[in-house]
Amino acid sequence: MDALLILGGLLLILAGLVWLVMRAFAxxxxxxxxxxxxxxxxxxxxxxxxSARPPLALASLGVIPLVVGLTLLASHDTQRLEAILSLKWLKPEQQAPAELAIDLRGELNGRPFAPQQAELLDGVLSLREGQDFFAQSELVIRLPKVDKGPVRIDVLPADEGVLPEVEISWLLPEQELPEARRLSRGYTLHLDLQPLAPNKLVGDFHLVLPPQFKTTLSGKLELFSNGLRYRNGAIDRSFDSVDTLSHVIQDYLQRRFATRQVQLQPIGSLSFPQQSIDLNVQARINGELQQLPILLQKQDKRGWQVAADSFPQLPSAVAPPVAQAKPAATAAVVPERVSKPLDRRVRFSLDGLLRNPSRYQNLSMRATTERGNSAEGRFHGIDQDGRIILRQRLSGQGEVSYTLRPEEVTRIELLEP
Structure with missing residues (x-):
């Protein structure tokens, strides 16, 4: 209502001034x-x-709704009124510098493709265009094996064997869900990435898919190699990602137990945004496996931190232990017997998943439907209607949920033991 009053008042004043100019020319x-x-x-x-009195009367009438609208706006939104009166909206908006220097030229599915997000996590390289929940366009390349350090891959259309899997997806304005296509051979790929501190990879990227996919991409690529973000040389604790929470928890456990011998077990996938997360984490502290409850909270200035964390920082250098005069007799250490975990990918099938869904809870899967669409994510059980639920985390920005009927699934794969 206040906006309509302000706009109406301004239009009346403008109409009165125009009328006054017309009277002057007359x-x-x-x-x-x-x-x-x-x-x-x-x-x-x-x-x-x-001659000037009627136009001035019309302009004066416009002052009344203008003042009333500004008064209503000041009563419930003072900051907005201050922003309007300060005239800051007249200045050109300064865009924040991009996090990644991506200089790629080409198209995806016949449309120009300019990704703003790029990362290589757990052997999956993803280029994403759009900031919404579903990407406008996305390119995903699943690499068979990625070691720490430089990444160099060359693939030609005639190559055979275990090759990277390429998937493209796009979301048209008239669609509610994105459409995807995937292929494992018959394309050209050149990837030459070098590490760039602290957690980036930078280098050449060249991709050409078969003509029916209408996808070519070439240029310089810079991407993140993990889910951490840095600000002024330090880890940004306000960024929502599993890697950020893992760093916060490990730092807390090191200070709590006054030791750097802390090996945190994976905490699994999480959905964001959240302001508070309650977890039960497992960590090997000084060689002993422990399970600890952790409550994480996100604050505006400090970002993520463990609730009631008041432990001091560890010293930068630890003094070497003083040698004792008389060496104590050391007891024989019995090596811990580690049993090899069962690989659940063996004999995995859709029928087995439906019979015993709890056995595969929270494991990564990929399903292909009769229409050729694919869905990948972590298994979150079977709903009341017997449909399979897969959820996938989207670069720390949220998650996407897939609900699949078993009769529509033509192929399902378990991606981890």
């Missing part, structure tokens, strides 16, 4: 041009009051 050409200069406009009003 008087004479000289007075018409002089009415564009405010001091001369005032002189015209005083000299020709009868």
């Amino acid at each position: 008087t004479s050409l000289l007075w018409g041009w002089a009415s564009f200069v405010p001091p001369l406009t005032l002189i015209y009003v005083l000299r020709h009051w009868r």
Whole structure:
């Protein structure tokens, strides 16, 4: 309501001023041009009051709804009123510098493709365009094996064997869900990435898919190699990602137990945004496996931190232990017997998943439907209607949920033991 009053008042004032200029031109050409200069406009009003009185009355009527609208706006949104009166909206908006220097030229599915997000996590390289929950366009390359350090891969259309799997997806304006296509051979790929501190990879990227996919991409690529973000040389604790929470928890456990011998077990996938997360984490502390409850909270200035964390920082250098005069007899250490975990990918099938869904809870899977669409994510059980639920985390920005009917699934794969 306040916006309508303000807009209506401004339109009435503008209409009155235009009418006044028209009256000035009707008087004479000289007075018409002089009415564009405010001091001369005032002189015209005083000299020709009868002619200027109706336009001024109309402009005066516009002041009333303008004042009422500004008063209503000030009563419930003072900051917005201050922003309007400060005239900051007239200044051009300064765009924040991009996190990644991505210089790629090409198209995806016949449309220009300019990704703003790029990362290589757990052997999956993803380029994403769009900031919404579903990407406008996305390219995903699943690499068979990625070691720490440089990444160099060359694939030609005639190559055979275990090759990277390429998937493209796009979301058209008339679609509610994105459409995807995947292929494992018959394309050209050149990837030459070098590490860039602290957690980036940078280098050449070249991809050409078969003509029916209408996808080519070439240029310089910079991407993140993990889910951490840095600000002023330090880890940004306000960024929502599993890696950020893992760093916060490990730092807390090191200070709590006054030791750097802390090996945190994976905490699994999480959905964001959240302001508070309650976890039960497992960590090997000084060689002993422990399970600890952790409550994480996100604050505006400090970002993520463990609740009631008041432990001091560890010293930068730890003094070597003092040698004892008499060596104590050391007991024989019995090596811990580690049993090899069962690989659940063996004999995995859709029927087995439906019979015993709890056995595969929270494991990564990929399913292909009769229409050729694919869905990948972590298994979150079977709903009341017997449909399979897969959820996938999207670069720390949230998660996407897939609900699949078993009769529509033509192929399902378990991606981890």
